[in-house]
Amino acid sequence: MDKPSALPGFLIGEQLPAEVAAAAPVDVVAAPAYAAVDPPADGIGKAVPAAKAAGRYPYAADRPGGPGMLYAALARSPYPHAALLNIDVKxxxxxxxxxxxxxxxxxxxxxxxxxxxxxxxxxxxxxALARAALDAVEITYAPGEPLLDARQVFAAARRTGNDSRVAAYRRYTLGEGGDLAEPDEGESTVMYGYEFGRGADPAAAPGAVLAVPHFAQDGHGGLRLVALDLHTACADPMRDLRAVSAALGLPIEAIHLVPAPFTGTRSGDDPDLRVAAALLALRTGRPVRAEGGPADRLAGDAGTPAIRVHATHRVDAEGTLLAVRVELVVDGGADPAGAEPLLDELCRSVVGPYRCENVDIQGWVVRTHNPPAGPWPGGAAMVAAVVAEAQIDAAAAACGRGPLDLRVRNLIRSGDHLPDGRRLAGAVPLPELLTALLDTQMPPFPPGPDIRTFPGTVGRTGELTRVRRGAGIALAMVDLVPPELGEEFASAQVALTSDVNGPIVHVATSMVDTGNGQHALLRKMAREILGVRRVIVRRPANPADLPATAIGPGRTTWLHCMAVQRAARAARSQALAKIAAQFAVSPQLLEVRDGMVVTYDGTLSKPVEEVYAQVLRGAAVYVANGEFRVHGSGAPSPGVFVPEPGTAHVAVAAYRAVVDADTELHTLRPVRVTAAHDAGRVLLPERAQAAVGSGVLTAVDFVFNAQAEEIDLAGAELGGFGALGPGQFPTMLEQPELELLPFAESSIGELDSTMLRRRGFAAPLPLGYIPVRRAAYAACAAALACATRDALEAHPTRMPLRPWGVSN
Amino acid sequence: MSEAHDFDQYDFLSADSSNELEIDPLAGSGTYTVVSSLPSQVQHAAEAVAGPPIPPASGPFATVSIRCTVNGEPVEVPEVWVADSLLFVLRDRLGRTAAKDGCGEGECGACLVLLDGEPVLGCLTPALVAEGSSVTTPEAYGDGDEVSGALAAHCGAGCGYCLPGIGLTTRALLARQPEPSEAAIRESLSGHLCRCLPPGHFIDAVNEAAQAVKRRG
Structure with a gap:
């Protein structure tokens, strides 16, 4: 049913625009095996979750490579900086x-x-043979002196004036900048330096890539490569396809990216794995599977780079934020270009959701011999939130006011300016979220007699009298459309028709379903607009169906929802033209609500079955294309949606965390996290809840996890206990109770021009999984840090926390 | 890259193209299913008859043959390397891919299988210990039982990689404790790392499965 070639089968030529007919999809890549388990269903679907639970859901590692499949292994350099003198593979x-x-x-x-x-x-x-082969490869290195500490590299560059290792610099000022000259009477200044280690993803699944080459006779007795199938989890197929194509020197048409379901919280497979599998498949002419192991996880994963932030905040006696000055250095690793978007976002957002008229922010990216800082989404928002909230807490203490008081007093509102000068547009429902948060109960303390509820779980609590409880509130704001964004667009085609079982809708989209309900979201969108229960969403079947431009993390969902929404509305207008004539209104002013076709003002209506029975008679088909383009700034092509120049749109969240600190055993335990989010529109509650849950889990990992230290600056000491106590990754025993308040639904509808709002169609759109997850990650990490600060009555400035550790 | 692209440069495929997957289903009542031989699933028939020249039958590459029962079906897996994990044999030799290859170092629990009814981590368990044993993988249950149903209902929004292993642990837990407390559920599932969903979803799922099992009686 969900066949890539489903559309041409029933289309009627004259109702199909010529260019669409010409571009009828060609079944180049066989439909992935999981097509069979992706029927239309309610919510996130039933078949896919059932397949996941039974172990039938085909991740890349589970796909059979076919006859002669080989296993790949990767050898990684033990030195951070070395010349390769000689390599003997014989x-x-x-x-x-x-x-x-x-x-x-x-x-x-x-x-x-x-x-x-x-x-x-x-x-x-x-x-094992592949690993043995790599052990047998003789590589002679000439190790050089590595530069591993970004701070030292930066200091040396400043001292000597040689900025060859400074890869990027940003400066944003507002008002008179962060003028921190002698404070006036009653003013207080707080100044702290913060350090962030590299984030570690426990990566329960380190990813796998399967490359399958296809050959054909070349007519001279030989074989030629026809295509290379690349099974891999990817968030952005076109970007990944281009990267692999460049690495292989193969034209993009020769590579068929077969999207595989995501595993864990990764943002896609390790590019090293993709290239290794593809190169080896071409070299051997056989299918090759490359699976990431623990070594690949540490070296090849994109993590947040080590970041150092020096922040100075000045407040007056009332607690009003007067000036902020921030200097920060991002360790960009070996490929600092990848860290520039992070630097941009961090500089723009490091003041947090607070209003301040005098701001001076400077940031640098330096090149070191650490692994490249990847475009891991969420890093910048988390760092910004932790710094902003820690500084607000410190400022509150300095001026003798409550932390909540300072937050409410300085809260940013729609219309205020961000440090980069953009005006905040759309809804920013932080006051509402904060109010909802404060209405919730705190968990009881001391805990009940059950020792399993004690901090750090069984056996990790000494005297309860030595346990201190802390609570912290944190707010986070995630930028949705950065100003330097190039044009991004999503397209969709919606066909409304009928078969023997009644009306049916086919949606062709450029959005890839990575197993987390992306297509379920589009299904719901089309179902809602057209009032048809049976909606089939077709995944992109070949490169031509993929979006021509990459879409950055965090915009995929609403761009595609918007494209489907537009296509579905256009198809609906076509189909309802006759009814509109009967009602004497324009077809654009009809909508489908509760099984009825109604006029926009609700005065005229007709049951939708009756209408469709009439207009879909004789296998009529109504096809419409929709696309949605977004552009950060500059001069976009005609028809592109651009947020009003100089405006910013954000997703926001407010969190409260409660943390117990055992001052005897030196352990911490996150007890409860209360979350309040704006999620745009929530079409699939389970998906939005999963985004929040995942963000919270990742935040707990980052804040309390010892293993994050392991992939801190290479060469640094390994191991050590995390703040949770001796243990590995936080498990279900250590994870806090998550109390998720009902989602606020606002903000993103503002992005869809005022025209639709005027017509009363301003349904906000889902923000999507990633923005919600990033907001959750940022706010939760900051709240956990604030709660730890409260419990310890200290000001830890290092993340991951080492409250009793070596350097604080 | 030149614009005139010559795919002939990738013409590496030689006589190997005649290789066939050598799956040999000798399945019959009481017999063992002999699965393709190691090291490659593409050995030429002649080689197979003459005995595989590789790997050397001693040292680190020594191989043995294993007989065990997987999900009730007797199987024989020839030429298992002594260092092969149970997970590798199940996934790559027997095609039972429901147990997942996660961290590879015993931390994530995605590879959990039951060895004679006891949960073991497939990635850390040498395949040789399965000799003469009964191995149960998540495939044994399919999606027909209460545990699968409850996990699908509550935890389907995650990536799902940890679910088969969590399902086996849940079944082992419910066999011990038909009505587990929340603390027992957390304790029991703490060997599984999930980073898509908070523990609440799993606790709900286990409770629902417990209720469903109880109703069934």
């Missing part, structure tokens, strides 16, 4: 069962720029 190739070894130049690697850089790959009949 001993590896001599091992029986080893089919290919590529190293150094063949991978485009001439020197090692960071610890864990991939320097050799091997394909063999068995994963």
């Amino acid at each position: 001993p590896a190739l001599d091992i029986p069962g080893v089919h290919a070894v590529l190293a150094g130049q063949e991978l485009g690697v001439t020197a090692v720029e960071y610890r864990g850089q991939c320097v050799a790959v091997a394909a063999a009949d068995h994963p």
Whole structure:
């Protein structure tokens, strides 16, 4: 049913625009196997969750490679900085069962720029053989002196004036800048330096890539490559496709990206794995599977880079924020270009959701020999929230007022200016979220007699009298459309028709369903606008169906929802033209509500079954295309939606965290997290709840996790206990109780021009999974830090927390 | 990249193209299913007859043959490397992919299977210990039982990678404790890392499954 070629089968030529007919999708890539388990259903679906629970959902690692599949392994450099003097792959190739070894130049690697850089790959009949092959590859390194501490690199650059390692610089000022000259009577200044280690994702699933080459006879007795199927989890197919195409030197048409379901909270598979699998598949002519192991997880994963922030806030006696000055340095690792978006976002948002007229923010990215800082979504918002909230708490203490008082007094509102000068537009329902948050109960303390409810769980609490409880409130704001954004667009095609079972809608979208209900969302959108229960969403089947431009994280959902909404409305207008004539209104002014076709003012109505029975007679088809474009600024092409120049749109969240600190055993335990979110519109509650839950889990990981230290600056000491006490990743025993308040639904509808609002159609759109998750991650991490500060009556400035550790 | 693209440069495929997947379903009552031989699933038939020249039958690459029961079906897996994990044999040799390959170091619990009824981590368990044992993978239950249903209903919005393992742990828990407390559920599931959904979803799912099992009697 969900066949890529479903559309042409029933289309009637004259009702189909010529260009659409010409562009009828071609079934180039076989529909992924999970098409069979993705029927229309309510909510997030029934078949997909059932397949997941039964272990039938085909992740990339589960897909059969077919006959002759080889296993890939990656060798990673033990040095952060080294020249490759000599590489001899011969001993590896001599091992029986080893089919290919590529190293150094063949991978485009001439020197090692960071610890864990991939320097050799091997394909063999068995994963252990592939690893043995890599052990046999003789690589002679000439290690150089690595630069691993961004702060030292930055200081040296300032001292010597040699800025060759300073990759980017940003400065934003508002008003008179952060003038911090001698404070007046009653004013207080707080100044702290904050450090952030690299974020560690527990990555229960480190990802897997399957590359399957297809060959055909070339007519001269040989074979030629027809196509390369690449099964991989990817958030942005076009960007990933281009990256692989560039790495392989293959034209983009020759690579068929077959999106695989996501695993864990990753933002896609490790590019190293993709390239390794693809190169080895081309070299050997066989299917190759590359699976990430623990070593790949540490080296190849995109994490937040180490960031240092120096923040100075001045408040008056009433607690009003007078001036903010921030200087920050981002460790961009070996490829600092990837950290520039993060620097931008961090500089723009580090003041937090607070109003301040005098702001001076400067930020730098430096190049070091650490792993490249990837475009991990959420990093900047989290760092900004932690710094902003810590400074507000410190300022409150300095001027003798309550932390909540200061937050309410300085809260940003729609119309206020951000540090980059943009005006905040749309709804910013922070006061409402904060009010809802404060109406909730605190968990009881001391806990009941059950020792399992004690801090740190069983066996990790000494005397209850030595346990201190702290609570902290934090707000977070996530920028949805950054000003430097290039044009992004999403497209959709909606066809309304009928079969023997009644009306049916086919939606063709450029959105990839990665297993978390993306298509369920579009289904719901189309179902709602057209009032038809049976909606089939077709996944992009070939590269031509993918969006031509990459869509940044956090905008995929609402761009696609908007495209489907527009296409569905256009199809509805076509289909309801006759009824509109009967009602003597324009078809655009009809909508479908509660099973009735009604005029916009609700005065005239007709049952939708009756209408569709009439207009869909004779297998009539109404097809419409819709697209939605967004552009950060500048001069976009005609028809592109641009937020009003100089405005910013944000997603917001307010959190309260309660943390117990055992001052005897030196452990911390997050007890409860209360979350209040604006989620735009909530079409699939389970998906929005999952986004919040995932953000909270990641925040707990980051704030309390010892293992994050392991991938802190390479060469730093490994191991050590995290703030939770001796343990590994936080498990269900350590995770806090999550109290999620009903979602506020506002803000993003504002993005859809005023025209629709005038007509009363201003239904806000879902923000999507990533913005909600980023807001949750940011607000939760900041709230946990504030609560820890409250419990310890100290001002920890390092993340992940080491409240009793070496350096605070 | 030149614009005139010559795919012939990728013409690496040689005589190997004649390789066939050597799955040999000798399944019959009381017999063992012999699964493709190692190291490759593409060994030429001649090689297979002559005995595989690789890997060397000693040292770290020594292989043995394993007989065990998987989900009630007797199977024989020839040429298992002594260092192979149970998970690798189940997933790559037997095609039972419901147990997932997660962290590879015993931390995430995605690879959980039952060995003679006891939960073990497939990624850390040598395949050799399965000799003569009965292995149960999540496939044994399909999606027909209460636990699968409850997990699908409450935890379907996550990525789902941890769910098969959590399902097995839940079944083992409910077999021990038909009505587990929240603390018992957390304790029991603490060996599984999920980063998509907070614990509340799993606690609800286990409670619902417990109720459903109880109703069934």
